[in-house]
Amino acid sequence: MIEIRKATGEDILVLRKLAKKIVPDSFKSTLNTSQIDYMLDKFYSQKALTDAFDKGQIFFIANCDGEDTGLISFIEQGPNLYLMQKIYVEIKNQNKGIGSALLEKVKNYILKKDNSDFTLELIINRHNPGLSFYKNRGFIKVRDQGLDMEEFYINEEIYSLVVKK
Numbered sequence: 001m002i003e004i005r006k007a008t009g010e011d012i013l014v015l016r017k018l019a020k021k022i023v024p025d026s027f028k029s030t031l032n033t034s035q036i037d038y039m040l041d042k043f044y045s046q047k048a049l050t051d052a053f054d055k056g057q058i059f060f061i062a063n064c065d066g067e068d069t070g071l072i073s074f075i076e077q078g079p080n081l082y083l084m085q086k087i088y089v090e091i092k093n094q095n096k097g098i099g100s101a102l103l104e105k106v107k108n109y110i111l112k113k114d115n116s117d118f119t120l121e122l123i124i125n126r127h128n129p130g131l132s133f134y135k136n137r138g139f140i141k142v143r144d145q146g147l148d149m150e151e152f153y154i155n156e157e158i159y160s161l162v163v164k165k
Contacts, residue, residue, distance in 0.1 A: 002098055004105045007059035007071070012049045014061060018071050019044035022088040030125050043086075057085065060105050062098045069093040072102040074110075080118040082110060087122075099133055107163050120161045134159050 062070035070089035
């Protein structure tokens, strides 16, 4: 059974633990080990996650059969525009509907909050094996963008989904 809960600051340890398990597997085909370590430190350190909560980033955690196994986060970028910053599910629990459930949770959360149509964007590497997940759910490529990670540069693409009320 899949259950999804909104994370609080008290879940930072859970988010860090999930990231350490999931992020290396998610990026092993597109980034090297030092780049993955840099990303973990930049986005999943105690300070980075605390700052993310303070800036209004919202996280949800997926639990499958009693085990925390996935996460998603997003932040408002402007009127009716949201950036989905993270969505990860452990490899052993992929293809069980967890990613879809997380995405639906975010869409429903925003619809309930704003009660209007909105656009959900994500930034993804064109070689990311998860790209088909987004395309199969209606996301379309809208532009290219480079991502400057200070230590390295990644060629990324922006995908967008318009969610109707």
